[in-house]
Structures are given as C-alpha cells and as structure tokens.
Amino acid sequence: MKKININEFIDNQKFNRFHLMLLMCCIFIIIVDGYxxxxxGAILPALMEDWGMDxxxxxxxxxxxxxxxxxxxxxxxxxxxxxxxxxxIFTxxxxFTVFTFTSGFANGPSSFGFQRFVAGIGLGGVMPNLIALVTEYAPKKLRNTLVAIMFSGHAFGGILASLGALVLLPLFDWRAVVWVTGIPLLVMPILYKVLPESYSYYVKENKKDxxxxxxxxxxxxxxFSKKDEFFMNGTDNIDTSIKKLFTENRALSTLMFWVAAFVCLLVMxxxxxxLPKIMQSSGYPVGSSxxxxxxxxxxAVVxxxxxxxxxxRFGSRKILITFFILGFLSLTALSLRPNAxxxxxxxxxxGGTTTGTQINTNSYVSQFYPSGIRSTGVGWxxxxxxxxxxxxxxxxxxxxSSQLPLQLNFLAFAIPCIIGAIAIWLVQxxxxxTIIGITNESFNTGELATTPERNSI
Structure with missing residues (x-):
C-alpha cells in the first residue's frame, strides 16, 4: 500500500500524451468560444448598415x-x-454553439440580441471550467504556460472570425459568418469521449475506480491500485459555496481579482x-480596420x-503588474497617431498586454484557490x-457617437490598465x-482529514 498526494503526483509529471489530448480538446472548445x-466585432459595420443601427x-x-x-x-x-x-463544459x-448559429436567422436587433444573451450564458460558463480543468492536470512547472496556451485559443478564434469576415462578407453577407459556428457540433461526441473529468470530483463522489x-x-x-491511499490539496473539497472565497483571509485578494478582471475585460x-469601427471612422478602409x-x-495569442x-519562471504577480503597465503605455502611444x-x-x-493579461490572470486565480472551489473562484x-x-x-x-478625437478613444481604454496593476499588487x-488528506476510509465515508496549511503558489 502506498500513500500518494494526488497534487504532488500531478505536479511532478512530465508533459505527455494525456496532457496533449486534454490541451487539444480544451483549445478546440475555446477557439470555437472565441470565434x-x-x-x-468583425460583422458589426455590416450589421449596422443592414439594420440601420446607430x-x-x-x-x-x-x-x-x-x-x-x-x-x-x-x-x-x-x-x-x-x-x-x-x-x-459540454452543456x-x-x-453557445446552437444559439450563435440560430442568431444568423435573426431579422432585427431584438431577436439577435436575445440569442446573443443566451449564447453568452454558455460562453461564460465554459471558460472557468476549461481553466480549472487544465490547471488541475497540468504539471506544476508548466501550469501557467499550458493554461495560457489553451486560453490563447480564444484570441485565435477572434482571428478566425476576422478572417472569416474578410473572406465571406464580400461574397455573401454577415449571416454566412455567423452560420459557420454550427460546424463544431459535428465533433462534440468525439470530444466528450476524450475529455477527462476532474479528479477532485471523483474524490468528492467517492469514485475511486x-x-x-x-x-x-x-x-x-x-x-496505482485500490489499496493505495491518496491526499489532495484544498480544505474546501466539500463546501463549494461562494462564501469560501472570502474565508481564511482570502477576502481582499478575491476583491482585487474582481477589480483586475473588471478593468481588463472592459478594455478587452x-x-x-x-476597433474596426474606430479605425474606419478615422479614415481607414474596412479591410485595413x-x-x-x-x-x-x-x-493576444503571443x-x-x-x-x-x-x-x-518569475511568478504570476510580477508579470501581471508588468503587463498591465505595458498595456497602459501601448494604448497611450496609440492615441498619438503613430505611423503605419x-x-x-x-x-x-x-493585444498581448490586455487580452494576454486577462488570460494569465485567470491562470493566477485558478492556482490561488483550492481545488474544491477552483471553478467557483475563476467563475466569479x-x-x-x-x-x-x-x-x-x-x-x-x-x-x-460623441465623435471624440482618436486620442481620447484610446486613452479611455488605457487608464483602466493602471487600476488593474494596483489591484494585482494588493493580492496577498x-x-x-491549504492541504488535506484523502484516505481509503474517507473514500467510503466522504470525510476529509485535514493537515497543516501550506502555501503552494
């Protein structure tokens, strides 16, 4: 009989076929999400013209x-x-795939907007769980990197959306760009078979096999065999309530994560x-915008x-603060009308220091909270x-609509980056x-044996 800390076992693995398959499945889903x-944004100018929207x-x-x-x-x-x-994840x-596809049949802003709202529920629900799943299975030395690679698919989906608009808009109209989103439904059964479930869920449900x-x-x-005993990180494996985000001295950090995400997503x-419409209104043709x-x-991908x-290599906190500052500087410089x-x-x-910052903030948050409230922490x-x-x-x-100068348009998105840097600096x-133990007895009783706290980030 062996005693195994599940998290240490995962942490010390080398990247292998299991991680590759997990990463490929999650990347595919997040690319579809990003598209x-x-x-x-890619079809908005055409949409405004078609429906006469301001x-x-x-x-x-x-x-x-x-x-x-x-x-x-x-x-x-x-x-x-x-x-x-x-x-x-699959729900x-x-x-979001079905309701994005059906929005291509909308005949006005109200119908389109309602279907975008429903699709958004799926878009928002899938993200924290993909992040949590990759975080859970990634080797410790590659954790931020693998989460970033996975989530960069979101920006890559944005690239595909722009390319799709460049190719399809001249040939058809904006509806063709929307209808492409129905294609991924064909591969969902394969993805469902390949994607693993969270190991912390198996522990909680006593599914040792x-x-x-x-x-x-x-x-x-x-x-391993059924005779082995297992341990895993996180005292919160049973209580998954939102209040756990504010216990054990996590309240300030939770609030600061929320502030950082607020300003970063506002900019993003x-x-x-x-961006296409701002640049178009500044005199650039649609193709260039x-x-x-x-x-x-x-x-954002890079x-x-x-x-x-x-x-x-250097820690999430230092890199996030640096990226927020670089985001402020780059957006401020864009307001000065630089050459081409x-x-x-x-x-x-x-792109790298706004969308890229948000992606790495998600990774930072997913590692800050114990496994039992990881999706809750990232989700909120x-x-x-x-x-x-x-x-x-x-x-x-x-x-x-206020027809302000280009400089003010970019400055309005630059200033929030400084607020984000301060918020990350205040994270504790x-x-x-913390760490807990799971034994053969606890698999049968559902009880968790706690051990002393340990800082694992």
Whole structure:
C-alpha cells in the first residue's frame, strides 16, 4: 500500500500524451468560444448598415452576450465544483454553439440580441471550467504556460472570425459568418469521449475506480491500485459555496481579482468590439480596420503564451503588474497617431498586454484557490469581470457617437490598465491554498482529514 498526494503526483509529471489530448480538446472548445464571441466585432459595420443601427444601439447589442457571460460564469462555475466539470463544459458548449448559429436567422436587433444573451450564458460558463480543468492536470512547472496556451485559443478564434469576415462578407453577407459556428457540433461526441473529468470530483463522489483510471493514464509506468491511499490539496473539497472565497483571509485578494478582471475585460471587449469601427471612422478602409483587429488578436495569442512562460519562471504577480503597465503605455502611444509600422507594433503589444493579461490572470486565480472551489473562484472572477466587459462595448459606442478625437478613444481604454496593476499588487499570495488528506476510509465515508496549511503558489 502506498500513500500518494494526488497534487504532488500531478505536479511532478512530465508533459505527455494525456496532457496533449486534454490541451487539444480544451483549445478546440475555446477557439470555437472565441470565434462566437469576437465575431460580432468583425460583422458589426455590416450589421449596422443592414439594420440601420446607430453606434449606441450597436454598443448595447455587443453587451448582451457579455451580460449572458456574467450570468453563465457565476452560475456554472459553482455548479461544476459541485457536479463535475466535464458535463458542464459540454452543456455550455452546446448552448453557445446552437444559439450563435440560430442568431444568423435573426431579422432585427431584438431577436439577435436575445440569442446573443443566451449564447453568452454558455460562453461564460465554459471558460472557468476549461481553466480549472487544465490547471488541475497540468504539471506544476508548466501550469501557467499550458493554461495560457489553451486560453490563447480564444484570441485565435477572434482571428478566425476576422478572417472569416474578410473572406465571406464580400461574397455573401454577415449571416454566412455567423452560420459557420454550427460546424463544431459535428465533433462534440468525439470530444466528450476524450475529455477527462476532474479528479477532485471523483474524490468528492467517492469514485475511486475512475480516479485510479485517470491517474494511471497520466503515468502508465507507475500504476496505482485500490489499496493505495491518496491526499489532495484544498480544505474546501466539500463546501463549494461562494462564501469560501472570502474565508481564511482570502477576502481582499478575491476583491482585487474582481477589480483586475473588471478593468481588463472592459478594455478587452471594448477594443475587440469597436476597433474596426474606430479605425474606419478615422479614415481607414474596412479591410485595413479588420487587419488591425487581426493584429490585436495575434498579439493576444503571443502575449498569452509568452506571459504564461514568464509567469512560470518569475511568478504570476510580477508579470501581471508588468503587463498591465505595458498595456497602459501601448494604448497611450496609440492615441498619438503613430505611423503605419509603429501602429501595427503597438496594436500587437496592446493585444498581448490586455487580452494576454486577462488570460494569465485567470491562470493566477485558478492556482490561488483550492481545488474544491477552483471553478467557483475563476467563475466569479470572470463573472464580476463581465460587468466591465458589458460596459466596454457600451463605453466604446458612447465615445464613437460623441465623435471624440482618436486620442481620447484610446486613452479611455488605457487608464483602466493602471487600476488593474494596483489591484494585482494588493493580492496577498500568502493566503492561497491549504492541504488535506484523502484516505481509503474517507473514500467510503466522504470525510476529509485535514493537515497543516501550506502555501503552494
């Protein structure tokens, strides 16, 4: 009989086929999520022309999905901690895929907006659970990097949405760009079979056979048996309530995570929704303005992965503060009307240090909380952050309708980055995860044996 700390076992693994399959499944889902989310920014000029909408109305249209995402993150994050992450991930994926596809049949802003709201519930619910699942199974030395690689698929989905608009809009209309979103439903059965369930859920449900199956897949050379005893991190494995985010001296850090997500998502969704229209109103042709959006999202992909690698080496807190400051500087510089080459460089940096910062903030949050409230912690961080995301398109629409100079449009998105840097600086890492034990007896009784606290970040 062996005594195994599950988290230490996971932490010390090398990247292998199990991690690759997990990563590929999650990347695919998050790419589809990103396409469905950022598609609106790519088709918005055509949509406004087709339905005769002004900028303020279009800005509200962009906020419907974000409001749904707030609801989805807050509801489905805690539900996954209680009922398992795998089923919630696929439920949410089907919701946002179906309702994004059907929004292509809408005949006006009201119908389109309602379907975007419902799709947003799925979009918001899937994110915290994908982050939590990758965090749970990633080796410790690669944790930030793998979460960043996975979540960078969100920005890559935005690139595909822009490319789709460039190709399909001249040939058809905006509906063709929307209808593409129905294709991923064809591969959902395969993904469901391959994607693993959370091991913490198996522990909570006393499903030792399934736990052993997962652990033996992770390392085929070191096989475990039912006689072995297991330990895992987190005293919160039974109580998954939201109040646990504020206990054990986590209250200040939880609030600061919410502030950081609020300002970051305000900038992220404000720019992704309105950048093509802002640049078009400044005299750039539609094709060039879409290229600006592609550049922004390419920067987000590179910044996410590069930031994740830096966070694994130097710590998430330092890198996030640095990225927020770089985001402020790049957006401020964009307000000064740089030449064409510098413009693309600054947009690339802005994408990497805004969307990239949010992605690595999600990874930081997922490692801050114990496994039992991990989806809850990330879900509420993203959920509260969605309020900023909701305001972002509305703020952009107001700025555009006010016909303010280009400088003020970019400065309005630059200043929140400084607030985000201060919020991350106030996070108290010393009050992160604790450790508990799971024995053969506890699998049968459902009771958890606690051991002394340990800072694991």
């Amino acid at each position: 469905d989310m950022f598609m609106l 900028a303020v109305t279009a800005g509200r249209l962009g906020s419907y999905a974000l409001f749904g995402m707030m609801v989805g993150a807050m509801v489905f994050g805690p539900l996954a901690d209680r009922f398992g992450r795998k089923n919630i 949410c994926t089907v919701i 399934k736990l052993l199956s997962i652990l033996n897949k992770i390392n085929k050379q070191n096989q 969704y404000g720019l992704s929704t309105w 879409l290229l600006f959006l592609i550049t922004l999202n390419l920067g 910044g996410s992965i590069f930031g994740g690698k830096l966070a694994d 080459v510098l413009l693309y460089i600054l947009l690339f940096i802005a 961080e993203l959920g509260v952050g969605r309020i900023g995301g909701i305001l972002g398109p509305a703020v952009g629409g107001f700025l555009l 890492e010393k009050y992160s995860q």
